[in-house]
Amino acid sequence: MRIGAHVDSVDPLAEAAARAAEAVQFFLADPQGWKAPQPRPDADRLRSADVDRYVHAPYVINVATRNNRIRIPSRKLLLAHANAAAAIGAKGLIVHGGHVNAGDDLAVGFDNWRKTFAYAADSGGFQLPVLIENTAGGDNACARRLDALARLWDVVGEYEVGFCLDTCHAHAGGEELLGLVDRIKAITGRIDLVHANNSRDAFDSGRDRHDNLDGGTIDPELVVALVRAADAPVIVETPGGVEGQRADITFLRDQLGTGASAA
Template sequence: MALHIGAHVDQEDPIAEAQARGASVAQIFLGDPQSYKGPVIRFEGGAEGLKARAAEAGVDLYVHAPYPINVASFNNRIRIPGRKLLQQHVSAAAEIGAKGVVVHGGHIGADEDAAKGFDNWRKCIDGLDMPVPLLIENTAGGDNAMARRLEAIARLWEAIGQASGGDTVGFCLDTCHAYAGGIELPTVVDQIKAITGRIDLVHANDSRDTFDSGADRHANFGSGSIDEEELAAVVRAAQAPVVCETPGGVEGQSADITWLRERAEG
């Protein structure tokens, strides 16, 4: 199977960035990833121009939502603006023809009831208009994270399944986050699919950190802590588009794309 593979790239001209890497997938932010401000289309031709350019080039676009979004939070000043911002990014992603929007699962406080955090996710999905799929990404850190441990992911998916529109929610599997979050990679694909029924996107990253460390520092393939064959096997088993979020710009990511094609295509 030929890999449908790419990288997270700069948003000004993601098609040129993908082509420079020999990629057929490009993941981008829309604006500042650390801000609560609404999405910004920085491509010179605007949303319609980017959509047309991507279709012409045969590049699939994915949008990564801003990091501050935490729709599980008990804090109204975090949860409510996060829901609104997530809706804005989903709508903007549809305008550029993106295949999906990746968002982190979020977390709650140490003394807070996890059940309410999962229900906050249900309420969020109930209220979202999703012209493109929302892809929830597993995270690496925090004992009160909504999407670190398999048990939490199962509870999250149960809550989402009760929401109208829950069938539009998919899963993004990050290999670095899974490894550093304490999930064994040789069985992660089967375990996630048993819970969610699907893996829509893989964030293929090596890890600068150790197993179950709770850290999430990405590394280029072969330079981190993850066994090379285990990482390649995850990509083969997932049978989903792949985004490398590794460092090094064009040179580093091009090398990673080549590395993965050599080991994971079958």
């Protein structure tokens, strides 16, 4: 089980070394913008590194919406990020599940997800696993509640899509962490990555605010139990910079009885 952190994108390998991390996650472009990622001058170094790489797609992407001005650019940008992530040897591209607008049928959102994978297939397909991440808020979200996730997977499961489980999002989204891995795997058949984060806000608050593992409103032992059950790579997206994230990584390793293979 390789454990790492979400880091600044300027020099991810240096960030990994500072945290004794075996994996890193980072953005390839402005997470709040629509610009496509550019080739990285350190691509060769990243591809050959003994540190697993994950790329997080921009937050603005929402392939589920009926709004053409957002949905169509989202499809194109998602594919562009997938291609750029594959170019650096990333193990997966994480993207939020998205949502439809108030009053819209969620079924439209699920079908728009299907069309996203069909669009990619027409363009040669995604060159690495796309990992849909559960989200914390929104009554019209495609991947907040497990009942919605099941409907989404009924539509996209044939495309071998992966799943990223965020512990803060699950807690804030109103899903109990105890036994959650089994309930998710009954739907998706897989968990490819865990975002191990505590939550600053209460259960079912709908608020996406991460905290360090020894803080927040989630019992840290619940996070550890979920990580152990998932048996998947782990990324912490917690505050505190190098010191805060390194402490969270160390805490997980100590609790799980694992060592740092890339420290």
